[in-house]
Amino acid sequence: MPNADQAAQWNGATGEDWVADADRYASMLAPFGGRIVDAIQARAGHQILEVGCGTGDLMIELARIVGDSGRVTAVDISDPMVAEARRRAIAAGATNSSFERADAQVFPFAPESFDAIVSRFGVMFLDDPVAALSNIRRSLRSDGRLAFACWRDLSLNEYVMVPAAAALEHVPIPNIAALEGPGPYSLADPDVLNALLERSGYADVELTELDLPMPMGDTADDVVTFFRDHEFADVLFADVPDDVADRAWSSIHSALAARETPDGIQLKGAAWLVTATNPGQAR
Numbered sequence: 001m002p003n004a005d006q007a008a009q010w011n012g013a014t015g016e017d018w019v020a021d022a023d024r025y026a027s028m029l030a031p032f033g034g035r036i037v038d039a040i041q042a043r044a045g046h047q048i049l050e051v052g053c054g055t056g057d058l059m060i061e062l063a064r065i066v067g068d069s070g071r072v073t074a075v076d077i078s079d080p081m082v083a084e085a086r087r088r089a090i091a092a093g094a095t096n097s098s099f100e101r102a103d104a105q106v107f108p109f110a111p112e113s114f115d116a117i118v119s120r121f122g123v124m125f126l127d128d129p130v131a132a133l134s135n136i137r138r139s140l141r142s143d144g145r146l147a148f149a150c151w152r153d154l155s156l157n158e159y160v161m162v163p164a165a166a167a168l169e170h171v172p173i174p175n176i177a178a179l180e181g182p183g184p185y186s187l188a189d190p191d192v193l194n195a196l197l198e199r200s201g202y203a204d205v206e207l208t209e210l211d212l213p214m215p216m217g218d219t220a221d222d223v224v225t226f227f228r229d230h231e232f233a234d235v236l237f238a239d240v241p242d243d244v245a246d247r248a249w250s251s252i253h254s255a256l257a258a259r260e261t262p263d264g265i266q267l268k269g270a271a272w273l274v275t276a277t278n279p280g281q282a283r
Helices: 004-010 013-020 022-040 057-066 079-092 129-137 158-167 190-199 220-228 231-236 242-257
Strands: 047-051 071-076 097-101 114-120 140-151 203-217 265-277
Touching: 004 013, 013 022, 013 079, 022 057, 022 114, 022 140, 022 203, 022 265, 047 057, 047 129, 057 071, 057 079, 057 097, 057 114, 071 079, 079 097, 129 140, 129 190, 158 231, 158 242, 158 265, 190 203, 190 265, 203 220, 220 231, 220 242, 220 265
Parallel strands: 047 071, 047 114, 071 097, 114 140
Antiparallel strands: 140 265, 203 265
């Protein structure tokens, strides 16, 4: 079964944790969603597919733009996240939206049915991105636009590196091999990205560097509480004695407190904005 490990993860604690912090994640990722919306030139009447819709904030924004004459179809591999997205769409009055708990790598989308396809930090988690990108391209109308965001190199992302650097004053460097395979940074290499899009049949491929502030929370206390329940903590503090972990968390708190402003704590996120078009079904 494709993406079996990812399905298990996102239908378990990871998906439930994301739902619990849905408002925070929506705020953190909103700057990138705005760039995706601009890239596809969404307008009234468009039919749009979102791959990896999460808890639905980008889908709701797209539904507002395309209006009653358009429609947004949202898919995600996570049952809890799709359920939350559906709840939020109903609350927002986004009646021109529909949801599927589906794997975009294999789901039988109707051919040439969308004007645009978007994904905000979803494509990095696919076992076979060429198969997935090829599959969704077939659902894109000729000259339709694809736009997605994926993280650039881990070392460029302050939202991870600021707390991680503080923690590493006390704890050992974690197993970097854990970052291999499907995961947040699996598409950080621009050569890999260009090759994937070419092999999947897209044209007019462009990669744009995005370095955008991510609102992390109001105070250091608030952000530390978030990180304690995040997979970040699972990776950094595996097998670390409690007294060492306490010192590391104190350093993380100090590093975040140094970033406090009247508008809260913002840390840079470094991503690629990837855009392409579908040249037609002949390819």
